[in-house]
Amino acid sequence: MPTWQLRLLRGRPGSSPRLETYRVELPAEAYLIDAVEKIWAEQDRSLLFRHACHHASCGACGVRVNGRERLMCITPLREFSPDGVIQVEPLRHFPWLGDLLVDVSPMMRRMAEVGFAIIRRDELTADRPLPEGIEQITRFEDCIECGLCLSACPVMAADEAYLGPATLAAIERMLAEPRGGDTARLLTLADDPHGAWRCHSAMECTAVCPSNVDPASAIGRLRRRLIVEKLRRWIGGGR
Amino acid sequence: MSYHVVVIGAGSTGAAVAHDLALRGFRVTVVERGEVASGTSGRNHCLLHSGGRYAMRDPESARECIEENMILRRIMPEALELNDGLFVALDEQDLSFKERFLAACEECGIPAREIPVKQALALEPHLNPHILAAVQVPDGVFEPFRFCLSFLATAKHNGATVLTYTEVVDFVFQGRTVVGVRVRDRRTGEERVIGGDIVVNAAGPWSGKIAAMAGVDVPVVPTAGVMISVGRRWNRMVINRLNMPGDGDIIVPQRRTAIIGTTSWRVEDPDFIPIPEDHVRLLLDRAERFIPGYTRGGIRGVFAVARPLVGRRGVAADGRELSRTFECFDHAVDGVEGFVTITGGKMTTARAMAEKAVDVVCAKLGLEIPCRTREVPLLSYRAFF
Amino acid sequence: MREVPRWKRASGWIDLRGRREGGLAFLLMRLTGIGLVIYLFLHLYVLRLLAQGPEAWDAFIAMAKSPLFLALDGLLILGILYHALNGVRVTLLGLGIGVPHQARLFWGVMALTLLMTAIAAYAIFTIAG
Numbered sequence: 001m002p003t004w005q006l007r008l009l010r011g012r013p014g015s016s017p018r019l020e021t022y023r024v025e026l027p028a029e030a031y032l033i034d035a036v037e038k039i040w041a042e043q044d045r046s047l048l049f050r051h052a053c054h055h056a057s058c059g060a061c062g063v064r065v066n067g068r069e070r071l072m073c074i075t076p077l078r079e080f081s082p083d084g085v086i087q088v089e090p091l092r093h094f095p096w097l098g099d100l101l102v103d104v105s106p107m108m109r110r111m112a113e114v115g116f117a118i119i120r121r122d123e124l125t126a127d128r129p130l131p132e133g134i135e136q137i138t139r140f141e142d143c144i145e146c147g148l149c150l151s152a153c154p155v156m157a158a159d160e161a162y163l164g165p166a167t168l169a170a171i172e173r174m175l176a177e178p179r180g181g182d183t184a185r186l187l188t189l190a191d192d193p194h195g196a197w198r199c200h201s202a203m204e205c206t207a208v209c210p211s212n213v214d215p216a217s218a219i220g221r222l223r224r225r226l227i228v229e230k231l232r233r234w235i236g237g238g239r
Numbered sequence: 240m241s242y243h244v245v246v247i248g249a250g251s252t253g254a255a256v257a258h259d260l261a262l263r264g265f266r267v268t269v270v271e272r273g274e275v276a277s278g279t280s281g282r283n284h285c286l287l288h289s290g291g292r293y294a295m296r297d298p299e300s301a302r303e304c305i306e307e308n309m310i311l312r313r314i315m316p317e318a319l320e321l322n323d324g325l326f327v328a329l330d331e332q333d334l335s336f337k338e339r340f341l342a343a344c345e346e347c348g349i350p351a352r353e354i355p356v357k358q359a360l361a362l363e364p365h366l367n368p369h370i371l372a373a374v375q376v377p378d379g380v381f382e383p384f385r386f387c388l389s390f391l392a393t394a395k396h397n398g399a400t401v402l403t404y405t406e407v408v409d410f411v412f413q414g415r416t417v418v419g420v421r422v423r424d425r426r427t428g429e430e431r432v433i434g435g436d437i438v439v440n441a442a443g444p445w446s447g448k449i450a451a452m453a454g455v456d457v458p459v460v461p462t463a464g465v466m467i468s469v470g471r472r473w474n475r476m477v478i479n480r481l482n483m484p485g486d487g488d489i490i491v492p493q494r495r496t497a498i499i500g501t502t503s504w505r506v507e508d509p510d511f512i513p514i515p516e517d518h519v520r521l522l523l524d525r526a527e528r529f530i531p532g533y534t535r536g537g538i539r540g541v542f543a544v545a546r547p548l549v550g551r552r553g554v555a556a557d558g559r560e561l562s563r564t565f566e567c568f569d570h571a572v573d574g575v576e577g578f579v580t581i582t583g584g585k586m587t588t589a590r591a592m593a594e595k596a597v598d599v600v601c602a603k604l605g606l607e608i609p610c611r612t613r614e615v616p617l618l619s620y621r622a623f624f
Numbered sequence: 625m626r627e628v629p630r631w632k633r634a635s636g637w638i639d640l641r642g643r644r645e646g647g648l649a650f651l652l653m654r655l656t657g658i659g660l661v662i663y664l665f666l667h668l669y670v671l672r673l674l675a676q677g678p679e680a681w682d683a684f685i686a687m688a689k690s691p692l693f694l695a696l697d698g699l700l701i702l703g704i705l706y707h708a709l710n711g712v713r714v715t716l717l718g719l720g721i722g723v724p725h726q727a728r729l730f731w732g733v734m735a736l737t738l739l740m741t742a743i744a745a746y747a748i749f750t751i752a753g
Contacts, residue, residue, distance in 0.1 A: 012426065029516065031540060041511035048404060048425060050274045052281030054542035055468035057493055058384035060274055060281075067642030074540050092636060098426050101404070108624035115619075118317050139320045139475075140382060140494050152643075154650050157636020200653070201717040203646025203726045212495060220720015 001025050002082040004035055008047070009089040012098040019087070026077060033061055033072035036088065036100070048099035056210055059146030063100050064089045069148035069208040091151035093160075107147050110163060114170045114186065120177060143170060143213045149205035161194040165205035165215035168196055172218035175225065187229060196222045241266055242604055245420055245435035247407055247449055250280035251383070251586045253441035254390035255593035255612070261397035262615060263597060263608040268433055269391070269399060270422050272406035275623075276387040278509070279443045280586060282544035284466055284500045286477060286491050287311065287319060287379030288587040291326055291351060292484055293563055294343035295336070300563040301347040303588045308377060310590060315617045318385040320493065324378025324477035325359060326351075328371040329528055333481045337372050340481055344376065351376045365473040365530050378477040380493050383586065388620035390589075396618055410438070410453040416576040417453060437600050440580040444509040444545040450580055455573040457580050460561060461509045461545035464501030465518040467526070471536030473497045478529050486518075487525030496539060499526040509545035518543075549583035565592045567599050579603070645727040653710050656703040663700060691749075698745040705740050709733045 003025050011017035022039045033051055040047045052058040054073045061072040066087050080086050094102035119138045149165035150156050156164055163171075171186050190196045199219045206216040244260050246253045249271035260267045271277075290304030312319065328334040337353070344351035351374050359373035360366055391401050404425040411419040411432055419434035442449045444461035472495045480488035491498045502518040519541060526533040548561040565584030570576075581596035594610045601608055637654070640647060673680045687693060713729045716722050722729060 027516070029519070029541065030514070031542075034514075038511050041508075046425065046428070050277075052274060052276040052384040053285075054282045054544075055466070055496065055498065055540040057285070057382060057468075057496070058276070058281060060277075060384060064642060069642065073542070101426075105624035108621050112619065112621040112624075119320070139322065139380075139492075142494060144494075152647075154637035154643075154647060157639075199718065200650055201646070201714045201726075202650035203717065203723070204643060204650075206723060206726075207644050207646055214723065216717065216726075217720045217723040220718060220723065224719055 001027055002077075004077055004080070004082055005085045006035055006039065007085050007087040008036070008039070008100065009087075010047075010099055013096055017096075021085070028076075028078040030077050031073055032065065032070070032075040032077060032086065032088070035077060035086075036072060046099075048097065048101040050101055057144060059144035059211075062091050062146040062148045062151070064091065064151065069152045071146060071148070071210050074210060091147055093150050093153070093156040094147060102147075104145075104147055107150055107164065107166065108145065110167045111145055111170055114167055114174060114189070115181070120173070141170075141173060142211050143173070144211050146210065148208045148210060149213075149215050152204035152208040154202050154204070155198055155200050159194060159198060162198045163189070163192070163195050165199075165219065166213070168199070168222060169205075169213050169215035169218035172222045172225075175222070187226065190222055191226050191229075196226060242436040242606075243268070243434065244600060245270065245433055245438045246441055247271075247420070247438065248278070248441040248443060248445070249275045249387065249391060249401060249403060250278050250441065250443050251276070251283075251387050251390070251589035252280075252443065252581055252584070252592050252596075253439075254280075254387040254394070255589040256439055256441050256581065256596050257394040257399050257401070258390040258397075258617070259590075259593040259597040259610060259612050260600070261394040261399040262611050263601070265600075267394060267399035268435070269394070269401045270405045270407055270420065270433065271401070271403045272425065274403060275391060275401075276384045278445065279544050279547060280387055281383050282466075282542050283381075283383040283586050284464075284489070284491055284498060285380050285383055285493050286489070286587070287381045288585055289324060289351075289376040289378045290347055290349045291324065291340075291344055291374075291376040291378065292479060292489070294347050294349060295340060296483055297562050297564070298343065298347050300585070300588075301343070301349065303564060303591055304585065305347060305349045305377075307588045307591050308379065310613050311381075311587070312379070314590075314612070314615065315381075315386065315389050317617075317619055318382045318389055320380040320382075322378075322380060322476050322492065324376045324479055325354075325363065325366075326374040326376065326479045326481040327359065327366065327529070328373075328481045329367065329369075330371070334371045336481055336483075337374070340374065344374075349376055363474050363476060363478070365532075366478065367529055367531060372481065374481060375476075378479070380477065380491055381586070382493075385620035386586065386589075388623040389617040392618045392620055392623035393615075395623065401623075407449065407452070410578075415574055417578040436577065437603060438578050439596055439600065440578065441582070441596070443547040443582065446547060446580050446582045450570070453570070453575055453578055455570045455575050455578070455580075457568060457582065458550040459582050460548045460550045461506050462503055462548045462561070463506045463509075463512050463543050463545045464503055465514055465522060465541065465543045466498050466500035467519065467522050467538060468496045468498045468540040468542075469534055469536050470539045471495065471497065473530045473533065473536075480529070487522040490526060490529055490533075497530075497533070499523070499533065506545055512543040512545060514541055514543050547582045547584075564588075565595070567592075567595045569599050569603065571603070577603075645730040649710055649713070649730045649733070652706060653714065656707040659703050660707060663703075694748050697748055698741060701744045702737065702741045705737045705744075706733065709736055 007019045010020045051061040056074045206214045243266040246269045257269045288304035290301035293301040407420045409421040423430045440449045447459040450457040474492045478490045486502045549566045568580040570578040584592045
């Protein structure tokens with residue numbers, strides 16, 4: 001069984017973090033989350049990290065792997081060489097709580113403000129006649145609220161008031177399928193210097209998204225919609 | 240009344256217990272050594288059971304499932320994908336179970352109905368075209384992390400305190416009565432005592448270890464299972480094999496993935512479960528029989544976790560033979576007062592488990608407060624943060 | 625989000641570890657943008673010489689024909705071209721157009737920038753030199 005070398009960012013707020021190397025034996029079919037969990041179980045019980053579902057559904061295990069935002073649970077070890085080092089650091093642009101753990105509540109509170117429909121129509125069956133007794137099929141939104149896009153976004157680094165890619169994408173989803181929601185409020189939320197206009201199209205959100213959300217395109221659609229609304233108001237409301 | 244209850248574990252059981260306690264007016268502190276749902280609850284198969292899976296072998300558990308399924312649809316719509324389930328017969332042997340299955344579902348109160356094969360294939364175009372029969376049941380899919388967060392968010396709203404990354408290291412006794420727990424804050428390393436009138440052990444497959452800390456025995460049998468998530472959602476409905484529960488006989492869809500599970504073997508230490516390679520091969524082989532080309536979208540994740548099955552004290556049995564129902568142990572019978580363990584069960588039945596546990600807590604304190612968790616809708620999981 | 629000093633936040637957008645084309649394009653856009661603002665003030669400062677009579681201006685022009693100065697002109701053109709061409713790319717992407725092709729668009733911008741800079745440099749050195 002191959003031995004993998006992991007370099008984990010360790011430490012607690014108040015002291016400067018350090019990188020520590022661990023060696024862990026696991027088959028190449030295992031995932032990074034298995035390696036980190038095994039280090040916690042067998043080598044260092046003080047290691048802090050977030051995880052829950054282990055299949056990219058809960059969004060808890062986002063970290064930076066060799067600098068890039070990934071979910072540990074769907075990062076296979078076979079991507080790496082046992083001779084190399086896998087460096088794991090916490091997400092950026094979140095308050096750091098220690099080791100690989102960050103506080104995601106600022107993002108969650110922003111998402112809660114949007115209050116978007118968490119359930120969406122299932123595209124597989126949206127246009128298919130369903131047998132009697134089967135209701136319209138629904139499924140969860142693509143966004144798992146993992147925060148990878150916030151960590152990857154360079155604008156988040158400079159503007160802490162920026163709504164961020166996940167939130168803007170959520171607003172766009174809500175506008176696309178409002179189900180009686182208050183669209184005017186959402187447009188106001190997005191039409192803000194720290195909202196849709198703050199994005200500088202670095203495209204890293206879409207590049208790191210593990211769940212097909214494509215926030216960059218969503219922000220583009222949101223802007224188009226805001227422009228149309230403004231034009232309509234400008235033409236219609238002209239005195 | 241201001242009794243204080245300490246709940247150990249923030250998985251589905253602990254979260255539901257905290258919610259029930261808070262709703263009945265208790266002061267509640269939940270201690271969890273990791274993240275919410277970082278144990279068995281998080282790594283769940285995500286199946287909101289209709290009960291169909293247990294109707295033939297374990298009707299008690301099946302009845303609990305359908306009842307709770309209907310309650311959860313009312314109280315936590317945010318954490319559910321309501322997409323129904325199909326039981327499909329892949330061969331003649333499966334087909335021979337059909338009548339028995341329909342009768343068992345009827346017996347347990349599970350709305351099940353056979354749909355023509357052609358219709359099933361129209362609904363599920365990727366399903367093996369050679370299926371012999373299909374029965375539709377009200378299965379569903381939940382989001383395990385949000386499931387637990389919803390209960391905890393509501394509990395917090397009602398005054399509960401949730402301490403994550405806080406590990407129980409010991410129990411505090413007064414004579415033979417548990418009066419609190421000693422916990423370590425894993426972020427600071429500091430230890431402190433949290434006093435409680437009652438301590439509820441809701442640590443799932445770890446509840447045996449926790450109980451041992453208090454010097455009592457809980458016959459929990461950590462029974463692991465493997466699940467494999469792939470890069471494509473092949474099915475909209477949950478696809479079950481129409482047979483007795485076995486390995487690799489259920490594919491649960493969620494978002495854009497599908498998850499085949501499970502296997503079953505007994506483990507000693509649920510902290511880290513190495514994944515047996517032959518289980519992966521077996522699951523993929525079985526998945527192929529339901530949905531030819533199952534892995535064509537690539538394998539996305541492979542994970543294993545231990546179920547907290549309840550054995551009979553002194554009786555050796557494990558895996559598929561053990562009931563999926565739950566047990567609440569008042570350790571007064573073991574000579575330890577102030578300590579209750581709630582374990583076993585399914586995530587689908589978490590609310591019912593909590594009701595039972597809190598009924599026991601109330602009885603121990605001589606209180607009569609009715610349970611209201613059937614009616615009260617839960618807050619959004621985001622309210623937890 | 626909190627307890628981060630302002631100067632440290634700048635290192636957040638300069639840090640390219642883990643970033644791909646989009647992040648690189650963003651960083652270059654900012655750096656060329658800052659460069660162009662600095663150039664604008666230099667330019668205004670130089671134009672001030674016009675008010676000081678022909679001698680001052682001619683002396684400057686003579687210096688401006690030195691190879692080092694011409695190389696700086698090339699650099700300026702490189703920055704302007706990148707900023708302008710990527711500006712078109714970012715405008716489209718910002719409206720959600722061509723997002724799946726953003727990386728290719730970036731390399732296209734780079735290729736076009738270098739090609740046009742090369743032509744411009746050739747012109748500068750042959751005409752001025």
